[in-house]
Amino acid sequence: MxxxxxxxxxxxxxxxxxxxxxxxxxxxxxxxxxxxxxxxxxxxxxxxxxxxxxxxxxxxxxxxxxxxxxxxxxxxxxxxxxxxxxxxxxxxxxxxxxxxxxxxxxxxxxxxxxxxxxxxxxxxxxxxxxxxxxxxxxxxxxxxxxxxxxxxxxxxxxxxxxxxxxxxxxxxxxxxxxxxxxxxxxxxxxxxxxxxxxxxxxxxxxxxxxxxxxxxxxxxxxxxxxxxxxxxxxxxxxxxxxxxxxxxxxxxxxxxxxxxxxxxxxxxxxxxxxxxxxxxxxxxxxxxxxxxxxxxxxxxxxxxxxxxxxxxxxxxxxxxxxxxxxxxYGAFGSIGRVRTEVVVEGTNELTPSMDGQAWREYGFKGKPGDVRRLPRQFAPYHLRLDWLMWFAGLSPAYARSWFGPFVERLLVNDPDTLRLLGRNPFPDEPPKYVRARLYRYRYTTWRELRETGAWWHRTHVREFWPPTRLDTPADHIR
Known part of the structure; x- marks a missing residue:
C-alpha cells in the first residue's frame, strides 16, 4: 500500500x-x-x-x-x-x-x-x-x-x-x-x-x-x-x-x-x-x-x-x-456596464408625496447606499440580503419571491429583519409607507471625491416598488 x-x-x-x-x-x-x-x-x-x-x-x-x-x-x-x-x-x-x-x-x-x-x-x-x-x-x-x-x-x-x-x-x-x-x-x-x-x-x-x-x-x-x-x-x-x-x-x-x-x-x-x-x-x-x-x-x-x-x-x-x-462552477460570464441599486425608503406621512422630502432611506450593511460611505470589508462573511439586493437591481424577477415579504416586515419594524440592515430610520415606530426606487450608481472621479467627499454619484432611474402600506396589496414589482 x-x-x-x-x-x-x-x-x-x-x-x-x-x-x-x-x-x-x-x-x-x-x-x-x-x-x-x-x-x-x-x-x-x-x-x-x-x-x-x-x-x-x-x-x-x-x-x-x-x-x-x-x-x-x-x-x-x-x-x-x-x-x-x-x-x-x-x-x-x-x-x-x-x-x-x-x-x-x-x-x-x-x-x-x-x-x-x-x-x-x-x-x-x-x-x-x-x-x-x-x-x-x-x-x-x-x-x-x-x-x-x-x-x-x-x-x-x-x-x-x-x-x-x-x-x-x-x-x-x-x-x-x-x-x-x-x-x-x-x-x-x-x-x-x-x-x-x-x-x-x-x-x-x-x-x-x-x-x-x-x-x-x-x-x-x-x-x-x-x-x-x-x-x-x-x-x-x-x-x-x-x-x-x-x-x-x-x-x-x-x-x-x-x-x-x-x-x-x-x-x-x-x-x-x-x-x-x-x-x-x-x-x-x-x-x-x-x-x-x-x-x-x-x-x-x-x-x-x-x-x-x-x-x-x-x-x-x-x-x-x-x-x-x-x-x-464559474463566475462573471457577463459583466454589467452600468450599476443599478435598489434604494428602500419609508415615510410616516399618512398621505405621502412623491418627492424625497418626507422619505427616509434605510441603510444596508454592505451594499452601496449613502454616496459618502466608503464600502466596508465583510468577506468572508456573507451578507445574504445585500447580495440579493444587487440581483434585484439587475432584474425585478430576482426579487419577486421575497421583496414583498421584506417590505411587509419593514412596515412592522420586525426586529429580525432590521438586524440585517445597517440603519433603521424609524427606531421609535414603524413607517406608514415603504417604497423602493432604482438609481444608477457610478464611482466619482478623483476630482469629485476631493470636492464632495462622495465615493459614489447617483441618479434616479425609475420606481421599483410603489408606496406600500400594510393594507395595500404588495404582490408585484414594476
Whole structure:
C-alpha cells in the first residue's frame, strides 16, 4: 500500500484542514446570525413552506423531518462550535474513524441548511464548500498518511473551479476577449470593498494586463496542477496569489478563501517542515477500500460537470445531485456596464408625496447606499440580503419571491429583519409607507471625491416598488 499515501504532504493536509475549518466556522456563523428573517418560521421564505412542497429526495435535510427556529439555531450554532473545535485540532486527538466522523458532521449539518436555504443559498460557494467538505472527510489524521487519491480529488475540484471560470468568461461577454471587462467590473460587482474604488481608477492598460493574467491563471495554469513537483506547487501558489488579489478588490463571501484553501492542499510544504515527515502507521485496509470507493464515486459523478465544461452552452454554479458531491462552477460570464441599486425608503406621512422630502432611506450593511460611505470589508462573511439586493437591481424577477415579504416586515419594524440592515430610520415606530426606487450608481472621479467627499454619484432611474402600506396589496414589482 505504499502507493496509497504520500507522507510528505502531511503538512499540506494539516494546513488545508485548519483553513477549511475556518471557512466552515464563518459559514455557520453567517447562517446562525441571519436565518430568522430569511428562512425562519416567520421569515421571508419560510422553511416549513418550502419542505411542504419539496420532497426529501430533491432536498435531503434534517429539516425535512422537523423544523423549528430553535432547531435551526441549534444546528447553526452547533456547527460553528464544531468547526471551532476542528480549527483547534480536535480531529488529531481521536482515532482515524472518529476523525472522519468529526469531519462528516459539519458537512451533513451544512448540507441540511443549504438544501432548505432556497434563494438565499443559491450561490456557488455553498456547493463548493459542501464538495470540498465531503472530500475532507476522507483525508484522515495522523493515524494514516495523506491519501494520494483524495489529494488528487482536491486538485480536481480546484481545476474545475478555475478552468470553469475561465471558460465561461471566454464563451461569455466579449469584453473578456478584448481585455476590457475590468473597465467596468470593480464598479458593477455585487458588493464592492474598501479598495474597489481605487482598483477601478487604476490605469486602463493595467486593467488589460489584469484580464490577460486572469486568463492565463484560469485557462493554462490549472493543467499544471497535475504535473510533478515543484511545478504543481508553483501553479497552486500562483492561483492563491490571484485569489488574494481578488480578495483585496471586492467582497465575494468565502469563494476566494475556499479557493485559496484548495490551492494550499496542492503545495508541497515539506521544505518548510522541521525534519523528515512523521512515520505513519500502516494504512488500515477498510480505510483504503473506502477511499478507493469514494474516488470511483466522484469519477462517475464528474461526467455531467465535465460535459458541461465542454459544452458551448456551459452553465455555472450548478449541482447535479442533491448531495452536491460534484458540481460545476464559474463566475462573471457577463459583466454589467452600468450599476443599478435598489434604494428602500419609508415615510410616516399618512398621505405621502412623491418627492424625497418626507422619505427616509434605510441603510444596508454592505451594499452601496449613502454616496459618502466608503464600502466596508465583510468577506468572508456573507451578507445574504445585500447580495440579493444587487440581483434585484439587475432584474425585478430576482426579487419577486421575497421583496414583498421584506417590505411587509419593514412596515412592522420586525426586529429580525432590521438586524440585517445597517440603519433603521424609524427606531421609535414603524413607517406608514415603504417604497423602493432604482438609481444608477457610478464611482466619482478623483476630482469629485476631493470636492464632495462622495465615493459614489447617483441618479434616479425609475420606481421599483410603489408606496406600500400594510393594507395595500404588495404582490408585484414594476
Amino acid at each position: 505504499e502507493w496509497f499515501t504520500e507522507p510528505g504532504y502531511w503538512l499540506a493536509r494539516l494546513i488545508f484542514q485548519r483553513a477549511l475549518a475556518a471557512v466552515y466556522l464563518v459559514a455557520f456563523l453567517s447562517a446562525a446570525l441571519q436565518f430568522r428573517a430569511l428562512i425562519g418560521e416567520r421569515g421571508m421564505l419560510p422553511v416549513p413552506r418550502f419542505v411542504a412542497r419539496v420532497p426529501w429526495r430533491l432536498a435531503p435535510s434534517l429539516f425535512q423531518l422537523r423544523y423549528s427556529d430553535r432547531l435551526f439555531a441549534l444546528t447553526a450554532w452547533g456547527g460553528a462550535l464544531w468547526s471551532a473545535a476542528l480549527l483547534a485540532g480536535v480531529d488529531g486527538l481521536v482515532p482515524l474513524w472518529a476523525a472522519m466522523l468529526l469531519w462528516l458532521a459539519p458537512w451533513a449539518l451544512y448540507l441540511s441548511i443549504v438544501n432548505v436555504g432556497q434563494t438565499w443559498y443559491s450561490f456557488g460557494w455553498e456547493s463548493l464548500l459542501l464538495e470540498v467538505g465531503f472530500l475532507a472527510v476522507f483525508l484522515g489524521n495522523d493515524e494514516a498518511g495523506p491519501p494520494v487519491l483524495v489529494l488528487f480529488l482536491l486538485r480536481w475540484v480546484l481545476f474545475r473551479v478555475e478552468f470553469g471560470a475561465g471558460l465561461i468568461k471566454m464563451r461569455g461577454d466579449r469584453c473578456w476577449r478584448d481585455l476590457t471587462c475590468l473597465y467596468y467590473h470593480h464598479e458593477t460587482q455585487p458588493m464592492p470593498g474598501p479598495l474597489s474604488w481605487f482598483f477601478h481608477h487604476l490605469p486602463r492598460p493595467l486593467h488589460r494586463v489584469e484580464v490577460a493574467a486572469n486568463h492565463f491563471t484560469q485557462l493554462v495554469v490549472p493543467f499544471l496542477l497535475f504535473t510533478p513537483q515543484p511545478v504543481a506547487s508553483y501553479a497552486a501558489a500562483l492561483m492563491a496569489l490571484t485569489q488574494l488579489w481578488l480578495i483585496l478588490s471586492g467582497n465575494f463571501s468565502w469563494l476566494n478563501w475556499l479557493t485559496v484553501t484548495l490551492a494550499l492542499s496542492a503545495i508541497d510544504w515539506s521544505p518548510l517542515a522541521d525534519g523528515p515527515p512523521p512515520a505513519f502507521p500502516e494504512t488500515p485496509v477498510w480505510y483504503a477500500v473506502l477511499v478507493i470507493a469514494v474516488t470511483c464515486l466522484v469519477a462517475g459523478l464528474s461526467y455531467h460537470p465535465v460535459r458541461n465544461l465542454l459544452s458551448r452552452r456551459q452553465v455555472m454554479n450548478t449541482s447535479f445531485d442533491p448531495l452536491r458531491l460534484v458540481n460545476t
